[in-house]
Amino acid sequence: MKSHTHYLWFNTKQRQEIIDITEHVAGEVEKSGVREGLALVSAMHISASVFVNDHESGLWHDILEWLEGIAPWDPGRYQHNETGEDNAAAHLRSLTVGHEVIVPITAGKLDFGRGSGFSTGNGTARGRSG
């Protein structure tokens, strides 16, 4: 079985941010030489998420605002933050959106619908995806 692992590093500037990593992932799929298989894109940080969706700025705004409703940032409401962290909400948002995505590789290409792409975000600081 062919396999190929690559780590991506990102430095986010804001507490919560979405980054389109589709080109990176497509590039690694090409380097891998895999024709029929699976691409696993997995967050390396538990307050980050990976998801497949539309790269449309209005939707990205909606996602970030919606997550504030799903798990309000409000550090005072979470016991986790008594450890000295303030990011309990980022963990809960990551549980909602998901930790990883796996996409079919068909005929050497990522096989998802037109207009879809991978994104990572919803977290703190550095994320790594392989």
Added chain:
Amino acid sequence: MKSHTHYLWFNTKQRQEIIDITEHVAGEVEKSGVREGLALVSAMHISASVFVNDHESGLWHDILEWLEGIAPWDPGRYQHNETGEDNAAAHLRSLTVGHEVIVPITAGKLDFGRGSGFSTGNGTARGRSG
């Protein structure tokens, strides 16, 4: 490595609908001849979801109603809908329920608990799963 890809197409009649695709997936697993491996069922549309759960009409009703609470349809509240679409809520619901499911194949069969099955839905128009 053995691999087998198949696309399923559905035409939904309502804005939000759940379809049980377990028999389709089980049939493709059988055709694939895979004895030990993984079945990836991935939505081809970013406002659709794939999930494993119970085929019970009361629960399906509950899921659809619950999603209205998770991300209200209300087109006016989302920036995405300024693009001329009205389905921002379907994107957010898909982020919640998930874009794909991967299930073990053990001894040639989908290996999940009794009473479980794949479903797709929560979206607009056509979905494709492979």
Added chain:
Amino acid sequence: MKSHTHYLWFNTKQRQEIIDITEHVAGEVEKSGVREGLALVSAMHISASVFVNDHESGLWHDILEWLEGIAPWDPGRYQHNETGEDNAAAHLRSLTVGHEVIVPITAGKLDFGRGSGFSTGNGTARGRSG
């Protein structure tokens, strides 16, 4: 292709409970002899979830409390419970958090960030993961 399947059984004592299964999964990865591949940890019960996150007691408390907001237990509000069950909320929580997790195996080890681990929980009675 090398493959290795193992079932884990848990008897939970409370209606909703989180169990850290990281050591179990790491042990099975070692037994499998897989050096480069994928570890799929899939719930065998549709009211259970598997997720990757931090083993920190405050966060676990926050997760359980947060899920009560995502889908309140309140049996009277769900049609599913007219079947004689009372766990519709556990199904909805499982749809939110996710049914399975897949993690890269790199150089023979589970490849996720420092401080991450697998957990299962959010359900009723027995869960099985393989």
